[in-house]
Amino acid sequence: MRSVLVAIGTVGLLIVAAAGARADDYVLTIKEHRFTPAEIKVPANQRVVITVVNEDATPEEFESTVLKVEKVIAGKSKGVVRIGPLKPGRYPFVGEYHEATAKGVIIAE
């Protein structure tokens, strides 16, 4: 019950927060099955929003067990990935459909 209340309260806060903050502080671009930049530095211990832009015609799945994210991004489109709060450290991620080339790492500090 309490978690439901917390959730409802959070939704409210989030809507307020969403009105103020822009989502594209961090942008990650997929092109020819590679991520640019391949390394992103983000602040530790806070939630971070990353916009992943897929410029390829084929879909890609942004995946990272350590970041607890699994997100399909259709070809020629973009997706929003919300992560954190992260302890300081390195958090690798891959494009699951092209794991050989699509690799990157998020550094929380």
Next chain:
Amino acid sequence: MLGALIIVFREVIEAGLIVGIVMAATRGVPDRSRWIMIGIGAGVLGAAIVAMFAGVISEAFQGAGQELFNASVLGVAVIMLMWHNAWMARHGREIADEMRRVGTAVSEGAKPLTALAIVVGLAVLREGSEVVLFLYGILASGTTVSSLLTGGLLGIAAGAAFSALTYFGLLAIPNRYIFSVTSWLIALLAAGMAAQSVQFLNNAGLVIALDHTVWDTSWLLSEGSIFGRLLHTLIGYTERPTEMQLVVYVCILIAMFVLMRAARYSPRHSAPAAAE
């Protein structure tokens, strides 16, 4: 080709595990194959539709559409699994008795089959849409299509074989115990799904309370390994669970236990109970 095989197999194996458990859990229930086939068919169809609209779903709800979709799919599956277990707690013994007497077939209603068909459909839908997108990507890129497609199809076949393996493995359990074993498997499955669902809500930016990682067992068993993935589907193994995931996991297990108890002890023969 091997790469495609592995990627597809990894996705299919999760749905395959669920189908195998559902098959074992419905042992002796008439018409169950038809229901499960309907579930798989609807799931495949749904997967194709979801894949087609992946872009639209993703951009809905300020970019949180996909997470909300996944969370809802998992949430509905959890409810269906609870419903099934409650029903089974009440009728499981009759079915087991009947199976012992006549081998197969009972006349009990088809109610839980709708629930389980939906669970199968949703599992196939969720994992299948990723397979469809992956295979579509291969087709769209146009290079070495046939070998990659072969890999993909082999991956699906391997997943189906795994499903059969799960099923026959569970069949080795004696009739007397099979329903309690499958009930507990389903309870753990549901708890794991619920924990996954709440993480999707977190990724959507909705449920962000209690979002600190409690422990990290990636050194022991990586969630990315095949065994890690199996345990992830089966009991909801997560190498870095958040506080919220643990709370939800435990709550669902307790709720499932209480529900199964309540169903078992409800007055089945509607005789006036003296103790009440």
